[in-house]
Amino acid sequence: MYTESEAVEHARDVLALLQELGGWELVVEYMQHINLPPKRQCGDCQLCCTLVPIAELGKPAGQRCQHQCNTGCAIYPTRPGSCRAWNCEWALGLAETDGMQRPDQVHYVIDTVLDIVTVTLPDGKEKLLVMQVWVDPNWPNAHEDPGLRDMIDRVAQPALIRFGSKRGFVLIPPSLTSGRGWIELGEPTNELDPHSRGADRT
Ligand code: SF4
Numbered sequence: 001m002y003t004e005s006e007a008v009e010h011a012r013d014v015l016a017l018l019q020e021l022g023g024w025e026l027v028v029e030y031m032q033h034i035n036l037p038p039k040r041q042c043g044d045c046q047l048c049c050t051l052v053p054i055a056e057l058g059k060p061a062g063q064r065c066q067h068q069c070n071t072g073c074a075i076y077p078t079r080p081g082s083c084r085a086w087n088c089e090w091a092l093g094l095a096e097t098d099g100m101q102r103p104d105q106v107h108y109v110i111d112t113v114l115d116i117v118t119v120t121l122p123d124g125k126e127k128l129l130v131m132q133v134w135v136d137p138n139w140p141n142a143h144e145d146p147g148l149r150d151m152i153d154r155v156a157q158p159a160l161i162r163f164g165s166k167r168g169f170v171l172i173p174p175s176l177t178s179g180r181g182w183i184e185l186g187e188p189t190n191e192l193d194p195h196s197r198g199a200d201r202t
């Protein structure tokens with residue numbers, strides 16, 4: 001089980017890699033993005049409360065939060081800080097998600113927080129910044145949704161398709177593969193870093 005301090009350390013790694021790749025401008029752009037107010041209403045959706053891990057509660061990925069109830073969150077006024085800070089990409093409602101369906105209808109949640117994975121390429125190991133897509137393990141093919149594939153290709157960012165904290169694979173879109181189409185890079189079991197939703201907003 002990951003801890004809050006591991007999650008914060010991990011978030012620092014993401015910021016450091018962003019700074020290395022694009023300087024402070026990219027770091028600022030990222031911080032602004034993850035703190036945007038949502039444009040869309042969650043309605044009856046509660047999928048993130050099940051799929052995403054929450055360090056403060058010791059809640060693992062893919063497990064229904066003990067505080068979920070018919071109306072949403074039973075402890076809403078006192079919910080953890082990471083729950084307060086959280087929005088998924090669909091809820092933010094930016095142009096890249098135009099036409100996409102609400103997460104509970106398509107069985108995946110796109111995190112606004114980036115992650116880092118180490119992949120093995122022909123010329124050695126490389127660290128990649130990846131968009132995180134939390135897929136409901138009961139719907140393992142949900143990542144094939146054309147709306148999601150189109151979005152990943154348009155933003156031209158590798159995606160980590162996560163079935164939990166330790167299982168997933170990296171998906172590289174055609175816009176990054178020079179005519180080789182979609183590339184799936186293995187299943188980096190046990191290499192996925194700990195993650196807490198919203199941890200890098202602390
Ligand atoms: S997954 Fe997105 S739309 Fe659904 S409850 Fe969470 S934030 Fe709201």
Ligand code: SF4
Binds near residue numbers: 048
């Ligand atoms: S504490 Fe509330 S908002 Fe946070 S995961 Fe649980 S049900 Fe969702």
